[in-house]
Amino acid sequence: MTPTEVFMQQVIYGLSNGMIIALVALGYTMVYGIVELINFAHGDLFMLGGFFALTIVGALGAAGVLDIAHMGDHSNWLLLFGLVIAAGVFCGGLNVAIDRVVYKPMRKSPKLTQLVAAIGVSFIIVNLGLFWGGAPMEVFGGGNAAAASKDFPEILEGSNLLGEDSNIVLRLEDLAIFIVTIPLMIALTIFVKKTRLGRGMRATAQNPVAAKLMGIDTDRVISATFLIGGFLGGAASVMWSLYNNTISFQMGFRAGMDAFTAAVLGGIGSMPGAMLGGVLIGLIRAMSDQYIETRWTNVVVFGVLILILVFRPSGLLGLKQREKV
Amino acid sequence: MSALLEIKGIVAGYGSVEVLHEVSLTVNEGEIVTLIGGNGAGKSTTLMCTSGIVPLRGGEIHFAGERISAAGGGVRADKLVGRGLVQVPEGRRIFPRMTVLENLMMGAYGRDDKAGIAADLEKVYALFDILKQRSAQLGGTLSGGEQQMLAIGRAILSKPRLLMMDEPSMGIAPILVANIFRAVAQLNREGLTILLVEQNANAALRLARRGYVLETGRVTLTDDAGKLLVDPRVREAYLGDS
Numbered sequence: 001m002t003p004t005e006v007f008m009q010q011v012i013y014g015l016s017n018g019m020i021i022a023l024v025a026l027g028y029t030m031v032y033g034i035v036e037l038i039n040f041a042h043g044d045l046f047m048l049g050g051f052f053a054l055t056i057v058g059a060l061g062a063a064g065v066l067d068i069a070h071m072g073d074h075s076n077w078l079l080l081f082g083l084v085i086a087a088g089v090f091c092g093g094l095n096v097a098i099d100r101v102v103y104k105p106m107r108k109s110p111k112l113t114q115l116v117a118a119i120g121v122s123f124i125i126v127n128l129g130l131f132w133g134g135a136p137m138e139v140f141g142g143g144n145a146a147a148a149s150k151d152f153p154e155i156l157e158g159s160n161l162l163g164e165d166s167n168i169v170l171r172l173e174d175l176a177i178f179i180v181t182i183p184l185m186i187a188l189t190i191f192v193k194k195t196r197l198g199r200g201m202r203a204t205a206q207n208p209v210a211a212k213l214m215g216i217d218t219d220r221v222i223s224a225t226f227l228i229g230g231f232l233g234g235a236a237s238v239m240w241s242l243y244n245n246t247i248s249f250q251m252g253f254r255a256g257m258d259a260f261t262a263a264v265l266g267g268i269g270s271m272p273g274a275m276l277g278g279v280l281i282g283l284i285r286a287m288s289d290q291y292i293e294t295r296w297t298n299v300v301v302f303g304v305l306i307l308i309l310v311f312r313p314s315g316l317l318g319l320k321q322r323e324k325v
Numbered sequence: 326m327s328a329l330l331e332i333k334g335i336v337a338g339y340g341s342v343e344v345l346h347e348v349s350l351t352v353n354e355g356e357i358v359t360l361i362g363g364n365g366a367g368k369s370t371t372l373m374c375t376s377g378i379v380p381l382r383g384g385e386i387h388f389a390g391e392r393i394s395a396a397g398g399g400v401r402a403d404k405l406v407g408r409g410l411v412q413v414p415e416g417r418r419i420f421p422r423m424t425v426l427e428n429l430m431m432g433a434y435g436r437d438d439k440a441g442i443a444a445d446l447e448k449v450y451a452l453f454d455i456l457k458q459r460s461a462q463l464g465g466t467l468s469g470g471e472q473q474m475l476a477i478g479r480a481i482l483s484k485p486r487l488l489m490m491d492e493p494s495m496g497i498a499p500i501l502v503a504n505i506f507r508a509v510a511q512l513n514r515e516g517l518t519i520l521l522v523e524q525n526a527n528a529a530l531r532l533a534r535r536g537y538v539l540e541t542g543r544v545t546l547t548d549d550a551g552k553l554l555v556d557p558r559v560r561e562a563y564l565g566d567s
Contacts, residue, residue, distance in 0.1 A: 196434065203420055203431050210418035213376060215406030215435035215483065319422065 001167045009168050010286040013306015016174045016243060018282020019181040024259035025238035025266070025274035026188065027095075027229035033205040033269040034225045036111060037103060040118040042233060043123035045095055049087040049237030050152070050247040057153055072154030075172060078228055080155050080242070084180055087234035095230025096223050105224075122252075129249030149248040152241040177239050184235060185275055188228070192261045192271065199225055205269065258285070261305045267318020276317060327516050329354045329389060336383030336396075337374050338466050343441070344370045344451075346542040347384060354485065357509070357519045359529040359550065361563060362539035368522040369415050371539070372489050376412045389486065407435045409486030413493060415522075417476040421465025424458055428464045428475055428557065432482030442482065449478035452508050470501030488512065489520045494528065504538035506532055526563035530554040538563075 001009070024046055031039045061068040079304070102121055106114055134146030156172040158295075192198035197220075201209040204221045210220050239256060241247045262281040266273025282305060288297040308315065334347040344367045352358045360368050373379040375386055377399060386394040388410055393400045400408075420428050429449060433442045448455040453474040459467065464475060473493055480488055490509070494502040506528055511521050523529035530536055530550045538546040538559060545560065553559050 107341065199427070200434065201432065202423065203434075206419050206420040206422055209378060210414060210420065211431075212378060212402040213412050214431045214479070215403045215420070217401070217403045288497060 005167045006290065010290045011283070012168070012170055012174055014283035014286030015279065016177045016282070017285060018279035019177050020236050020240050020243070020278075021255070021258050021262050021281050022275045022278025023181055023184065023232045023239075024255055025262040026185075026271060027233045028260055029264040029266070029268055029271060029274040030201075030225050030229045032263070033271075034201065034222055035103070035107065037114050038119060038260070039229075040115070040256070041098065041121035041125055042095075042229070043254075043259065044122050044129065044252035045091050045098075045230060045239045045249070046095065046233040046240075046255055046259075047129050047249060047252030048125060048132070049091045049234035050241040050251065051129055051150075051249075052234070053083045053087045053238045053241060054134075054150060054152055054247060055132075056083060068153060072156075072158055075156040077156075080176060080181075080238070083238045084235045085156075087238045088231035089234070091234030091237070092227040092229075092231035094225040095233070099223065099226040103164075104219075126249055126252065129252070133249050147249065149246045152245050152247050154245070155242055173243050177243065180235060180239055184232065188232070188271070197221065201225060223255045235321045258301065261301055264305060265308050265315055267315025270315065270317045270319070273315055273317035277315070307314075327354050328352070330386075330520065331387040332371070332375065332384070333385060333387070334384035335374055335381050337370055337379050337381055339379075343382070344542050345374070348539065348542065349364075349538050349543055350439075350544060350547070352518060352520050355513075355516065355518055356535065357513050357521060357533045359521045359523055359526075359533035359536045361526040361529055361536060361553075361559075362537055363524070363563070365541075366539040367542040368539055369491055370565060372412055372414075372491050372520075372522060375489060376410065377405050388560065395479055403435075406483050409484060410489075411480045411485035411487070412489040413454070413473075413476045413484040415439045415491035417469075417472045419464040419467075419472050419475050419479070423464055424461050425464060425475055429479050429482050431454070432479035434483075436482075436484060441484070445482050449481050453478055453509065454505075460471075468498075470497040470505070473497055473501070473505055474508075477505070480514070482486065482547040485517060487520060489522070491522045492524060493521075494523065494525045502528070503507045512539065519544070524563075526559065527554075532558075 027042050028039060031037055054055060057066065060066040083137065098121055103114060104119055106117060130146050133150060140180055156176055160166060161170045161172065161175070162168055192201060200211065200216045200221045201224065203214060203216055204218050208218055258281055259278065262277035263274045265280060266277030281301060284301060285297050288300040327340065328351050330352040332348060332350045334349050336346055336347060338344045340370065348367065348371055349358065361372065364369050370379055374381055374394065377394060381394050381396050383396050385392055388408065393405060420431060429446060436442055455471055455475055455494070455531060456478055459471065464472065477493065493505050499549060508520065509519060520534060521529055530553055531551040536550045536553045537544050538553070546553065546556070548556070
């Protein structure tokens with residue numbers, strides 16, 4: 001491989017991972033924008049999405065609909081899109097339920113109380129994942145112990161799209177990530193700009209009292225935000241599981257930290273910021289893996305986070321709070 | 326003259342602090358009524374209770390003949406706007422990262438009558454020409470006075486029956502205050518009922534038909550605005566006579 005090819009390969013890895021991180025980061029930034037809560041459970045919700053998708057695959061296999069042993073032989077786009085939507089709805093619904101049961105009763109409590117509650121929810125979900133991993137399902141290959149990583153089946157065919165002779169590898173999985181994430185981001189942007197509920201979201205984020213005085217049902221807006229944020233997290237988890245071919249109850253922690261860093265890097269509360277931050281974190285990880293050393297990558301990523309917090313606390317695209325009173 | 330808004334002995338507060346102790350006031354159809362008083366008297370809380378943002382601990386509020394609020398609950402804030410109970414809040418509370426036009430359209434959030442919305446938008450532009458010139462500019466970049474005009478315009482797009490305004494003159498250049506008060510008078514001439522909360526008692530009493538004086542959560546005086554304007558107690562406390 002020439003140095004250029006090595007670099008291009010890292011760009012592909014970085015962009016693919018970055019788009020997934022960006023989807024998760026949107027869930028952090030949207031919820032923060034509307035209720036000023038760092039939803040620490042968001043990464044773990046993402047993890048449950050992977051388990052949910054794997055369980056569906058297992059159930060379809062058990063029912064004879066899918067031939068699990070030969071899944072990678074040909075691409076099953078229908079299954080992929082189905083899983084993305086199913087995991088999205090699952091995580092979105094769960095996110096709304098968590099908000100109603102845990103966060104909503106303490107909406108007027110100090111922010112620290114809410115943050116600690118979110119960390120508590122995170123622990124609960126991680127252990128739910130551990131419990132789920134112990135479920136006796138044949139599809140959970142890779143280890144029978146509850147805590148072991150589970151194999152996630154190949155849904156798309158694995159050959160190199162650039163030809164078997166090419167040194168740079170671009171697979172359908174990479175492409176699928178763009179096919180899923182880019183339309184979701186475009187749809188989200190249009191939704192927030194153009195629809196009534198989307199305008200209600202922006203208004204609630206900018207001034208919740210004024211939003212109520214405009215006749216906006218802010219409780220409904222908040223639920224919609226948790227629903228959409230959760231949906232994006234669920235969709236991201238299917239793409240992540242597909243890309244890495246493995247899931248574990250701990251995967252939410254690292255993905256969550258990457259996504260949270262991305263949201264802060266882009267400017268927490270800013271949706272374009274979360275998208276940009278996600279892609280940048282993905283690229284930084286890939287470059288650090290290649291040119292520094294894998295074990296230094298977390299140091300590099302969080303080093304970037306610290307530099308941002310010191311020199312540009314509002315993030316790359318975040319707005320400085322300078323409203324006239 | 327029929328009463329559009331009746332506030333009957335409301336009690337409200339925040340945490341362990343009671344701010345309003347049985348406040349009562351009435352606004353009749355077509356009137357401008359002003360509620361004056363010093364800092365912390367409870368003027369804004371009165372409006373926030375009426376808009377359904379701050380819950381009542383006692384008393385009742387009636388609007389257009391219906392009870393909208395009492396201790397233990399009432400009509401939700403977002404539903405009141407649809408009934409025509411609209412507030413221009415203290416400090417404007419415009420949406421800083423939306424354009425002027427987007428801000429105005431937020432006022433029409435609950436409306437579906439496109440023709441009516443377009444007509445009201447023209448009305449706002451006729452009232453405040455500057456808003457039309459700045460329609461594509463972000464709300465947060467306007468001056469204080471322009472933001473106040475925007476907040477009033479936004480409220481007009483909510484199609485109010487009663488417009489409650491909380492200190493529209495606060496922190497604004499005097500020339501713009503005159504503009505805003507002229508606009509308020511014009512809106513009232515066109516038939517809009519207005520409840521005006523002000524610290525600028527002089528200007529408010531000249532504009533209003535009747536006035537209430539609120540002191541530490543109690544209505545201590547109420548009369549025709551002309552009489553309050555010459556009342557020695559009011560002059561001493563709020564108009565700078567000594």
